[in-house]
Amino acid sequence: MPLNEVERRNRHSGDYFAVLENLPISRLQRLLPFINSKLFKRVVDFACGASNFFELIHDRRPSAEGIDFSPDFVATVQRRASAQGIRNISYHRPDIVELCSEHSDEYDVITELDFSGHIYDEDFLRIFGGAHRILKPSGALFIHTPKLDFFFKTKARLNWYDLKAHANLYKQ
Numbered sequence: 001m002p003l004n005e006v007e008r009r010n011r012h013s014g015d016y017f018a019v020l021e022n023l024p025i026s027r028l029q030r031l032l033p034f035i036n037s038k039l040f041k042r043v044v045d046f047a048c049g050a051s052n053f054f055e056l057i058h059d060r061r062p063s064a065e066g067i068d069f070s071p072d073f074v075a076t077v078q079r080r081a082s083a084q085g086i087r088n089i090s091y092h093r094p095d096i097v098e099l100c101s102e103h104s105d106e107y108d109v110i111t112e113l114d115f116s117g118h119i120y121d122e123d124f125l126r127i128f129g130g131a132h133r134i135l136k137p138s139g140a141l142f143i144h145t146p147k148l149d150f151f152f153k154t155k156a157r158l159n160w161y162d163l164k165a166h167a168n169l170y171k172q
Contacts, residue, residue, distance in 0.1 A: 002120065028053045028113060031142055040108040040140070046096050046127065047115035051077040051089070058086045066091040067099060100130025107134050113144040 031053070041062060045053060048066030050073065057064065058081075066089060068074055074091045081089055092099075110131050116124065131141055 025052050025056065028056060028144065031111075031144065032056060034140075034142065042107050043109040043111065044107050044134075045111045045113065046131070047112065048077065048091065049073055049114070051081070051091070053111060053113055054081075054089050055084070055086070058089055062088060064089045067094060067096055069093060069095065097126045097130050100127075100134050103134045105134070105136050108136055108139050109142065110135060110139070111142045111144070113142075114146060116143055116145055 043057070043064040045051070045064065045066045048054065048068045049070075051066050054064055054066055054077075066074075066077060068077075068091070071093060074093050078091050081087075081091070112131075119127065128141075135141060
């Protein structure tokens with residue numbers, strides 16, 4: 001039985017932060033050659049979680065935004081960034097779809113790291129439809145998922161049949 005929105009949010013808050021915080025950062029380092037372009041000035045990370053990725057890129061970007069619905073995550077990453085002297089990254093708690101509805105063609109890069117497998121199909125369509133709206137025409141969307149085959153199998157029913165053809169895939 002599907003979880004309601006409150007149950008889903010509760011599942012990805014609190015103690016779940018410790019799980020994310022302890023994932024090896026090496027899994028995200030392979031994205032750096034793709035995102036290390038001077039053309040990518042405005043970056044947003046959907047469902048930023050423990051914000052491990054921003055710790056890798058904060059010194060390469062003039063600014064970046066982390067978005068997460070969990071007040072636990074946002075408060076913790078704000079404290080951690082402040083303790084590390086990271087001042088060019090801001091963290092917010094808006095709904096991703098709401099954020100996307102308020103912006104258009106403004107972001108150079110959107111990162112989505114490890115959350116696409118945790119969302120229901122209707123949310124996936126709304127979130128990534130919104131991502132398309134806020135990306136600049138020359139922008140890039142980076143999706144990281146630990147289970148690529150599972151991702152394509154589960155999202156195939158959404159008629160994203162050409163996603164594989166248009167995606168730059170990197171398997172380690």
